[in-house]
Amino acid sequence: MKNIQSFFSQMTRKSRPVYQQMELALPGSRLTRDEADFLVQIRRLRxxxxRS
Known part of the structure; x- marks a missing residue:
């Protein structure tokens, strides 16, 4: 579990600006569908x- 959390905090630290764009759901953002899917997965994991 700790590994997931550390991996996770590293990922979110690197991608935070992109992550915030995702939150805004900007049309015409430069994210590819793969990147968007990845960020959705990160959000679910978060x-x-x-909860746990």
Whole structure:
């Protein structure tokens, strides 16, 4: 579990500006679909970690 959290905090630290763009759901943002999917997965993982 700790590994996931450390991996996770590294990922979110690097991608935070992009992550915030995602939150705004900007049309015409430069994210590819893969990147967007990845960020959605990160968000889901974050929510799971917050619950646990």
């Amino acid at each position: 929510e799971q970690l917050a």
